[in-house]
Amino acid sequence: CDLKxxxxxxxxxxxxCVVLFLVGLCYTTPGGQAILTLxxxxxxxxxxxxxxxxxxxxxxxxxxxxxxxxDIKFMINITLxxxxxxxxxxxxxxxxxxxxIYVIYKNxxxxxxxxxxxxxxxxxxxxxxxxxxxxxPLWALWECYKCGGIIKALRPNSEWGPSDKSMRDQWHHQxxxxxxx
Numbered sequence: 001c002d003l004k005x006x007x008x009x010x011x012x013x014x015x016x017c018v019v020l021f022l023v024g025l026c027y028t029t030p031g032g033q034a035i036l037t038l039x040x041x042x043x044x045x046x047x048x049x050x051x052x053x054x055x056x057x058x059x060x061x062x063x064x065x066x067x068x069x070x071d072i073k074f075m076i077n078i079t080l081x082x083x084x085x086x087x088x089x090x091x092x093x094x095x096x097x098x099x100x101i102y103v104i105y106k107n108x109x110x111x112x113x114x115x116x117x118x119x120x121x122x123x124x125x126x127x128x129x130x131x132x133x134x135x136x137p138l139w140a141l142w143e144c145y146k147c148g149g150i151i152k153a154l155r156p157n158s159e160w161g162p163s164d165k166s167m168r169d170q171w172h173h174q175x176x177x178x179x180x181x
Contacts, residue, residue, distance in 0.1 A: 034112040034121075041110045042125035047132045049100040053093060054136050060088045062154055074171055 027036050059068055065088060069080050110117050110125070117125075140153070147153040162168045 034117075037112045038110065038117060038121055038125050039128065042129045043132060046100055046103045047129050049096050049103065050133060051136070053096040053100065056088060056092050056096070060093075063156075065089055070175065074174055 026032060029035075059065075065085060068088075069085070073079050110122070144150050144153045147157070161171050
């Protein structure tokens with residue numbers, strides 16, 4: 001509804017609730033716990049680590065830690081200390097990568113109540129993981145296409161920053177002051 005203000009927020013919320021309720025009904029069936037185990041294994045293990053690792057790398061290394069720290073200072077008037085800089089630049093990416101490698105290495109066959117899942121269920125799980133993981137490269141390619149190249153896609157565009165005009169002007173002014181230093 002934020003992108004489409006003309007849509008009725010109540011109707012959109014109602015539709016989303018009904019659809020997700022219907023999706024959630026599969027977990028209440030006799031095989032629901034097995035489905036939950038499958039979804040948890042393929043959607044809640046290495047997928048989360050890859051998405052979190054991608055996010056911390058994007059914020060710290062691509063957007064840039066100095067910009068990120070400046071933005072936090074502007075938004076909540078707190079300057080991040082050396083601890084947060086260390087964590088965002090190195091500790092978190094190394095830990096997430098290590099855990100991801102361990103999860104992939106230790107990838108035991110998935111079972112439910114002592115029984116192995118059938119191959120079709122494993123394929124469905126990998127499909128779920130694939131759909132989740134494909135979001136990163138597909139949206140990255142889309143953004144590169146929209147912006148006219150990877151370099152332009154990695155730079156903040158003219159719409160980047162606070163939406164309020166007075167706050168945006170103040171943010172731009174602060175950004176210019178910091179770049180002069």
